[in-house]
Amino acid sequence: MTLDTTLLDHVAIVLMEPKFPENIGSAARAAWNMGISRLIVVGSDSPDPERMAMMATHKAAHLLENMELHDNLETALAPFSRVVGTTARRGRQRIREKGPREVVSEIMPLLPDNDVAFLFGPEDRGLTNDDLKYCHLLSAVPTADFSSLNLAQAVAIHCYEIYQGIVHCQKGAAQSPRLATTFELEGMYHQLEKTLLTIDFLQDKSQIYYMNNIRQFFGRMRLSPKDASIIRSICRQFLSFKDAGLSRKK
Amino acid sequence: MTLDTTLLDHVAIVLMEPKFPENIGSAARAAWNMGISRLIVVGSDSPDPERMAMMATHKAAHLLENMELHDNLETALAPFSRVVGTTARRGRQRIREKGPREVVSEIMPLLPDNDVAFLFGPEDRGLTNDDLKYCHLLSAVPTADFSSLNLAQAVAIHCYEIYQGIVHCQKGAAQSPRLATTFELEGMYHQLEKTLLTIDFLQDKSQIYYMNNIRQFFGRMRLSPKDASIIRSICRQFLSFKDAGLSRKK
Numbered sequence: 160m161t162l163d164t165t166l167l168d169h170v171a172i173v174l175m176e177p178k179f180p181e182n183i184g185s186a187a188r189a190a191w192n193m194g195i196s197r198l199i200v201v202g203s204d205s206p207d208p209e210r211m212a213m214m215a216t217h218k219a220a221h222l223l224e225n226m227e228l229h230d231n232l233e234t235a236l237a238p239f240s241r242v243v244g245t246t247a248r249r250g251r252q253r254i255r256e257k258g259p260r261e262v263v264s265e266i267m268p269l270l271p272d273n274d275v276a277f278l279f280g281p282e283d284r285g286l287t288n289d290d291l292k293y294c295h296l297l298s299a300v301p302t303a304d305f306s307s308l309n310l311a312q313a314v315a316i317h318c319y320e321i322y323q324g325i326v327h328c329q330k331g332a333a334q335s336p337r338l339a340t341t342f343e344l345e346g347m348y349h350q351l352e353k354t355l356l357t358i359d360f361l362q363d364k365s366q367i368y369y370m371n372n373i374r375q376f377f378g379r380m381r382l383s384p385k386d387a388s389i390i391r392s393i394c395r396q397f398l399s400f401k402d403a404g405l406s407r408k409k
Numbered sequence: 410m411t412l413d414t415t416l417l418d419h420v421a422i423v424l425m426e427p428k429f430p431e432n433i434g435s436a437a438r439a440a441w442n443m444g445i446s447r448l449i450v451v452g453s454d455s456p457d458p459e460r461m462a463m464m465a466t467h468k469a470a471h472l473l474e475n476m477e478l479h480d481n482l483e484t485a486l487a488p489f490s491r492v493v494g495t496t497a498r499r500g501r502q503r504i505r506e507k508g509p510r511e512v513v514s515e516i517m518p519l520l521p522d523n524d525v526a527f528l529f530g531p532e533d534r535g536l537t538n539d540d541l542k543y544c545h546l547l548s549a550v551p552t553a554d555f556s557s558l559n560l561a562q563a564v565a566i567h568c569y570e571i572y573q574g575i576v577h578c579q580k581g582a583a584q585s586p587r588l589a590t591t592f593e594l595e596g597m598y599h600q601l602e603k604t605l606l607t608i609d610f611l612q613d614k615s616q617i618y619y620m621n622n623i624r625q626f627f628g629r630m631r632l633s634p635k636d637a638s639i640i641r642s643i644c645r646q647f648l649s650f651k652d653a654g655l656s657r658k659k
Contacts, residue, residue: 164553189562194553218555260573300569301576303414303444305468308565312439315562316569319550323510326551358650360643372639380630389622393610397647400608 164194166270166325171197172314173235173278175290180206182282184214184223185311191219193318194325199227199276201235214311232278236293239276241269244286244294245313247306256299259317263324265296277317282310339387347387348374350394357401414444416520416575421447422564423485423528425540430456432532434464434473435561441469443568444575449477449526451485464561483595486543489526490588491519491631494536494544495563497556506549509567513574515546519631522587527567532560542621543591545628589637597637598624600644607651 172190177183183206187198200206211223229235236242243262257265266275278294280286291297300308300316308316339347352370355361361369380386422440427433433456437448450456461473479485486492493512507515516525528544530536541547550558550566558566589597602620605611611619630636 185559188559191555192552192558218557301572302442303572305441307468308442309435309438312562312565315565319566322551322553355643358647360646376630376632376636380626382626386626393605396610397608
């Protein structure tokens with residue numbers, strides 16, 4: 160399947176005053192894993208290029224080269240018509256948070272005609288109420304009690320959901336494997352039964368019981384035609400081994 | 410909503426020979442964000458505690474204290490009855506990979522009665538074919554062209570999906586069967602291989618190829634302990650049949 164990823168050009172990752180340049184690099188890598196190339200950093204200092212590059216790997220180096228640096232959030236967010244704020248905290252005076260998946264499903268229909276920013280706060284304190292006033296939607300990754308995610312991991316989870324959203328939107332009929340037909344299976348069971356009888360694994364009394372067990376577990380297995388033919392050929396090989404043994408005995 | 414997170418006690422994150430202790434720490438934090446506390450590292454050296462602790466944060470320090478360290482993968486995986494291998498690569502001779510969400514939805518009904526390991530390879534090369542032979546399912550995070558995820562981010566995305574799975578599934582867990590453990594399966598494979606060698610089904614050249622095929626389809630099959638023991642006893646019965654035949658020949 161070739162995926163039309165041009166929609167991803169409408170998505171930007173915006174990092175508000177990140178403290179560790181390594182996290183910017185790590186976020187760049189995560190974004191580029193998911194086909195997102197637009198990275199914006201808000202802060203007064205230029206982050207150390209080497210510390211960023213180390214974590215971005217050379218494959219995502221172009222995100223750092225083209226990274227926009229703003230000293231104020233409003234300017235950084237100016238071109239976007241939808242801003243998603245990410246938060247771990249549940250405060251008062253906030254828009255109700257949703258999970259990233261729910262947020263992405265709301266954003267998806269907008270992407271063809273709108274630029275969307277995903278905004279992440281600093282490692283230690285997250286987004287302030289003042290930052291959040293630019294946000295149209297809030298996304299909180301559902302967690303257990305320890306809710307503070309590593310910044311780059313929060314970026315990774317959101318980018319993952321964005322990419323999943325694109326994949327799901329564009330997926331045609333799901334491809335499904337061709338399974339063995341009844342004809343192929345019955346041929347296999349027949350061969351198997353013959354083999355098990357030969358080694359006295361199946362005795363008259365238990366034959367039906369064991370063959371039913373064997374059918375049940377092969378039945379659960381969704382065998383491919385190739386699987387069924389391997390099992391048949393093992394049985395055939397066994398029977399010819401046995402016949403060779405017997406003829407040698409004669 | 411209070412969430413019953415006891416199911417998460419059945420999940421372990423297993424890191425195969427991680428190169429950077431920081432990634433172990435980072436993976437520990439990601440796991441604990443999602444309520445997963447069992448962390449296993451396979452490798453010959455003890456990883457540097459300070460470099461791990463720095464990234465884990467003090468909130469996930471107990472995962473590092475209780476971390477299991479094994480020098481061999483088979484021992485590390487012995488108690489698990491389902492092993493999910495994570496991979497970015499699409500090779501031949503592999504089980505078809507699914508996305509983490511799909512894998513988690515398959516795993517979820519098993520959790521009440523089975524311990525499940527999520528296995529992650531080293532940063533530079535991922536899991537080898539030899540590591541993958543213990544895996545019943547493969548999970549590959551869907552990505553754009555740059556498919557190599559940071560190790561801890563891959564762990565984070567999987568733990569996120571596991572936690573989401575628990576949240577979504579909390580409506581009366583379906584009953585799940587107890588599956589065969591790695592220990593039980595390896596005993597069965599050993600017996601099977603011996604048998605197939607005896608009938609010359611496996612020849613030197615094709616032995617690994619066919620055993621991998623056989624592992625793959627039994628892996629997909631979710632064998633119960635009883636299933637595994639039936640297959641073992643068929644093999645045993647065959648071998649004693651063969652020995653009886655040979656002694657009769659003398």
